[in-house]
Ligand SMILES: [Zn+2]
């Protein structure tokens with residue numbers, strides 16, 4: 285199964301519980317899919333398959349740790365990305381929403397890695413504004429949790 289390719293995806297390794305971790309040749313997003321689905325060629329469409337998704341990933345430098353945004357940045361250090369006629373989206377938010385869906389109402393995304401240029405979905409956590417502010421004032425706690433600052 286490892287190395288099996290379908291659409292832009294390829295099987296990387298067994299993830300347990302009859303699921304396999306699949307990567308994408310076009311972007312750094314990974315997913316876990318059931319072996320039976322992979323054999324039938326299901327789930328081959330990575331979220332990056334639609335425009336402007338592919339364009340987004342050409343501006344990302346995916347290191348082993350953070351996925352760094354190399355496109356335009358706002359003055360506060362967050363990446364921004366043009367999604368349509370004149371509209372811009374925050375790069376990290378956009379990336380997170382590709383994987384987890386819309387950010388729940390009343391929540392905002394906190395960089396667990398404390399790197400504002402990072403767009404790696406699993407380095408972001410949906411928290412309330414109060415939680416976000418509290419965390420921002422306590423970087424030592426983040427360090428204690430073992431994340432790079
Ligand atoms: Zn992809």
Ligand SMILES: [Zn+2]
Pocket residue numbers: 349350351397398399402403404407
């Ligand atoms: Zn990060």
